[in-house]
Amino acid sequence: MSYVGIVLISHSSKVACGINDMIRQVIKDVPIETAGGTDENDIGTSIEKIRQAIKRANKGHGVLVFYDIGSAKMNAEMAIEMMETDDVTIVEAPLLEGAYTAAVESGMEKDMESVAAAVTKEFG
Amino acid sequence: MELTVQDAVAWIKKSNEKIQANKDYLTDLDQTIGDGDHGINMARGFHETAEKIAGQDYTSYADVLKDTAMTLMSKVGGASGPLFGTAFLKMSQALQGSDAVDHQTLTSGLEEAVNGIKQRGKATEGEKTLLDVWSRMADFFSHETDFAGEKVAEEAKSAMEQTKDMMATKGRAAYFKERSIGHIDPGSASSFYIFEALAEVIEGGT
Numbered sequence: 001m002s003y004v005g006i007v008l009i010s011h012s013s014k015v016a017c018g019i020n021d022m023i024r025q026v027i028k029d030v031p032i033e034t035a036g037g038t039d040e041n042d043i044g045t046s047i048e049k050i051r052q053a054i055k056r057a058n059k060g061h062g063v064l065v066f067y068d069i070g071s072a073k074m075n076a077e078m079a080i081e082m083m084e085t086d087d088v089t090i091v092e093a094p095l096l097e098g099a100y101t102a103a104v105e106s107g108m109e110k111d112m113e114s115v116a117a118a119v120t121k122e123f124g
Numbered sequence: 125m126e127l128t129v130q131d132a133v134a135w136i137k138k139s140n141e142k143i144q145a146n147k148d149y150l151t152d153l154d155q156t157i158g159d160g161d162h163g164i165n166m167a168r169g170f171h172e173t174a175e176k177i178a179g180q181d182y183t184s185y186a187d188v189l190k191d192t193a194m195t196l197m198s199k200v201g202g203a204s205g206p207l208f209g210t211a212f213l214k215m216s217q218a219l220q221g222s223d224a225v226d227h228q229t230l231t232s233g234l235e236e237a238v239n240g241i242k243q244r245g246k247a248t249e250g251e252k253t254l255l256d257v258w259s260r261m262a263d264f265f266s267h268e269t270d271f272a273g274e275k276v277a278e279e280a281k282s283a284m285e286q287t288k289d290m291m292a293t294k295g296r297a298a299y300f301k302e303r304s305i306g307h308i309d310p311g312s313a314s315s316f317y318i319f320e321a322l323a324e325v326i327e328g329g330t
Contacts, residue, residue, distance in 0.1 A: 044161070044201040070159070070296050071203035074244060078197065078206050 004106040004115050005031040005057030008099055009067040009076055011044055013037040019096050027103040033057040045072045050079040054088055062087035062112030064119070066099040089116050093123035125271050126224035131325050132188035133177055138321035140174035143167055143314060153310040157297040161202060162310040169200030169208075185225045189216035203295060204311060207245055207254060214240035227270050234262040251294035252304060254311035257283040261319055273327035280319035287312040 006023075010016040016036030023032060033053035038044035050065075057063045065080070065088060067073050073090065080088050089112060091098055098119050105115040143150070143166050151163030173195040182188050189212045197209030215233040222229050238259050241247065247255045260283040264276070285308065292304035295311070 038201045039198075042161075042201070043159070044165075046201070047198060047206075071201070071206065074203055074206040077244075 002059055002061050003030045003109065004061050004102075004112045005033065005054075005059060005063040006099055006102055006106065007050070007053045007057050007063055007065045008032065008034045008036070008095065009045055009050055009053075009065060009072045010034075010036045010095060011068055011070065011072065013041055015068065015095075019099060022096070023100055023103045026100075027107045030103050030106045031057045031059055032099075032103060045070075045075045047075045047079045047082070050076055051083060054079065054083065058087065062089070064088075064102050064106075064112065064116055065090045066093065066095045066102070068095045087112065091116055091119050093119050098123055125326075126226050127185065127230065127271075127325070128224050129182050129185050129188060132185040132225075133182065135322050135325045136170075136177050136188065136192050137174055138324055139318045140170040142317035142321055143170045146313075146317060150310050150313055153308055153313055156307050157292065157300045157304045158310060159202075159296055162204060162314070165201045165204055166208075166314050169196045169205060172199040184220075185222060186216045186219040189213075189219065192216075203245070204254075204314070207241055207311070208314075210240040210244040211237040211258060227265070227268065230271075231262070231265040234258070234265055238262045245294065247294050250290060252287050252290040252292040252297060252309045252312075253294050254309070254315045256287050256290070256309070257312045257315035257319065260286075261315075271326045273323045273325075276326060277320045277323035280316045280323070284308060284312045284316040 008016045008019050013036030016034035020032055020034050033056045035049040035053040039046045054063050065076050067076050076090050101119050101122050102115050105118045147163040147167040154160050154162035173192050176191055176195050193209045193213035193216055197205050214236040218233040218236040219225055241255050241258055247253050249256055249259050264279045287309040292298045297304045
């Protein structure tokens, strides 16, 4: 099986892990990776953590990135620019609800564009 | 007058000293209208940057700024990392190939930094962010014909103070809406120290 990957970026590693737990209760197979907190695990976001999470989540079918507030989006953009890849998309949706919807859609083996479109339709 | 590679090193060193000395003040500013980590983040990032630069033997002004940019991006954390990092990176790119930096070259570097901040932060002037200092400084430099140290510091201070009466519409302070009025923007205060450091380098103090 092959699925679109999902990355959860939050200022708090607990938030990212908590959302992962909630999704995992329902969706088992979709690659979901977290990038929560700074390199020192303080509150914040880290370009390096985001890069690593995207790499792990990408099983060849692209990755959708969800983020919370403040620096999260800016650091996500920088991480993606550095990776010079075009199969990673930042999705404008609430972190929890958006990622949850994306995980369900990805679990139906839809491609990256379709999953992103489904989330955007719901929340965009 | 031209700025040399040693001046670039001195600029970063002085910026670090000022940010370390005002770390608690910057954090206080951020506690009022933000998440209260600006001083800590900037102090950590600039400390790492100063360490990195002190251990290198540079041949160009641009390389000093490039290392500054890369270290700030990865070490500051928060939105300030990407924003200050981008400012220094764009400046570095604009200064590439210049051994010594004259007034016109630095001016174009600052203009590129402003474009970078706008693009990265999707920001415009008047939103109570560091852009309000950087943009006014680029403007100020473009109206001068040569380096004027004291005036650089005065202009930066006035630009920083102007953020006090603004209402934040970008960044974490925007959540505070009207309550953000009456407080200096922390990113603008950090930017003031960076320009004050530049002014001292121009004046020739080390």
